[in-house]
Amino acid sequence: MNWSKLKKTLGPGILFASTAIGVSHLVQSTRAGANYGFALLGIIIITNILKFPFFEYAVRYANATGETLIDGYKKLGKPVIWIYFLVTIASMFFVTAAVSIVTAGFMDNLFGLSSIYPSFKLFPVVIVFIVSTGALLTGKFSVLDSLIKLIGIILFISTLIVFILTLINGPSEHESSFSPLDIFDDVGILFIIALMGWMPTALDMSCWTSLWVVEKIKSTNYHPTLKENLFDFNLGYWIAAFLSICFVTMGAFLVFGTGTVLPKSSAGFASSVIELYTSTIGNWSYLIIAIAAFSIMLGTSIGVFDGYSRVLQHSSKILFFPEEKTNSKRIYIISLIILALGSFSITAFFMGEFKNLIDLATTISFLIAPLVAIANFKLVGKKYIGEVATPKVHMKLISYLGISFLTGFALFYIYIKFLK
Template identity: 70%
Template sequence: MNWNSIKKTLGPGILFASTAIGVSHLVQSTRAGADYGFALFAFVILANVLKFPFFEYAARYAAATGESLIDGYKRLGKFAIWGYFLAILASMFFVTAAIGLVTAGFMDNLFGLSSLWPSFNLFPVVLVFLISAGVLLIGKFNLIDSIIKVIGGILFISTLIVFVLILIKGPEPYAAGFKKPEVFNEVGILFIVALMGWMPTALDISSWVSLWSVEKMKTTNYRPTLKESLFDFNLGYWISVFLSICFLCIGAYLLYGTGNVLPSDSVGFADGIIKLYAETIGQWSYILIAISAFSIMLGTSLGVFDGYSRTLQRISKILFFSETDKNEEQRLRKILIASILILSLGSLSIIFFFKGQFKTLIDLATTISFLIAPLIAIANFKLVTKKYVDEAFVPNRFMKVLSYIGIVFLTGFALFYLYIKLT
């Protein structure tokens, strides 16, 4: 690899990392540390490691075929592409609603927007959706790509500083009479499932990695090698894994056992997270961290709008377009606009329905993603066998073994969760 080829390849992995760092890290990882200390550390590592092959296969498949995983699902059969379509419809409104609500919380905390229109408390969320949709409708993948790289870098550096400082300082002392919470009761198990659902992010959006990879090839007119594609993906993936550990440590060191809790509303939660940084680095840093945190959440929102709209666009073309459609470009544009509108209105409806239940919405969204994960894992694994890609792109024995373990783990835990809920 040389720097010129890396520049042409780098992007989809960073975009993936930015999308992942949002709710799963800022919210769920911090909550895990704040509520349970390091008791859930192993589950964070397990989820990240055992999901890794199925995300990696998205980049691998795109490099091997020049097409997205969604096209691959069609090759598995109509049941697979329709099943994926239904899975996306079942989860996308909850996912977008959760991310929109968190992003709006950080935006409102930074700019105080709710005070501008007190009678319309969804105003910050609507503004987040309008910004995300507007950037997407400009139709410039490079713009999103560039924005994500900058804001992701800012949050990475500030989080790394806080992480190092708290390791040097050590954990805050426990409050008098503190008792460690039970992990393996129903409440603990339900939170573990929710935590792993988006760790590092939802597995059903693995197709976005391949969609972004294909788009990157189009914009640069460069077809990367497998090594180059995996370098880009691995860089983004393992940065997101490292940051998930950082956020868990921040919650465990600064909140666990102290008697202090993060507020349950989105604006208060945002303020609580930013204060953790500011109290560690110095109060002078509050505004810088507030801007960084909002920026990374806005980056997540941009990634989600882009990913879901591309997914719906691609599925629509596969399922409903003829091979000789003369108006394909116009129809795809209309589908993009319709997808953005439907995604926005559906997600706003979910937010309105779950009004005042911030953490409940987050946990529900992440749980739905976890229950879908085993099916996506099996499909992704199947697409990188010799039947669908050249032998040079087939994963090695270690990745295959890790895939089998991952499928068993995801399936077993999903069934265990359903057993807990139904008994």
């Protein structure tokens, strides 16, 4: 593989990883370990494996056709693109709100913003919204993104060090009266669904990966080989998958059975996560870890704002302005403003209900995952991308298992929640 050409390819996979390593890892994986020990580790590994093909197909389709998955959904029929558009509208405000409130928690923990205006509890969230939308409106995201990727590497190395030291030191001593939670009761089942929703991230975000691949090709004027694009994506995906295991381990070894209860507020939870690092590495590392964790969450927040706005921009042009030469930048800005206003309203409504908002957003993502999985699988048939680029037999087998897995759990959730 030619390194000079590979450098032109690298980017979308790293951006995927930096977006994925957010709520699903810092919050959900840590909660899984802290509340259930290693009981959910198998679920996390299986989910990462069974969702992998449908993310990979986004890269495969974009490389083979030079188009995004959204363009592909149009080829599957107008009802498909409409369903995706409506599903995006239904979920984007909750997902963006959830990411923003977690980001605000890490920002508040680092800068103590809530102490500036104690009576205005939404102040840290307002700052996150201003920074996220401002970076995209002013076109400064590229500079910030480069910095976030660098800090993301620091967080990755720090997490790896804590993971290794945690394994060496072994689990913390359990309380004598400790009794583990039941993963098979209704609360446990509902948490499992929420955990799988964003493991390693929401499946409907596979469209973003195809958008980033297409944009990378345009910006570099270089069309990578399929092998180069897949190398970039696989690197980012499996780093994100591995880090989810690291966070589960940290929660299981350092919190599970100790009597420590993770706070329900976003700022308190952020402080507890950072304490997992400092208690293992040393207090001297607090500022480094706090900055790295906040930065990776800010990168996730900006990535979510950008991803949903691009999806709305692209799908709106296909659905409402197919023949017109509309101003894409204008549609993007309008989409970004709508997303910000709607998400902020959700955030204000759920203020103080940090855990419930996270579980709701991740559950919504899981319930729509089977639809996205089926559509992505259909688009990598030779009818759409040619025989050379179609996935191998083992990927097709994992796809069938993944669709069955996602559909089965989605139906089980509906039964538990509404029919039982």
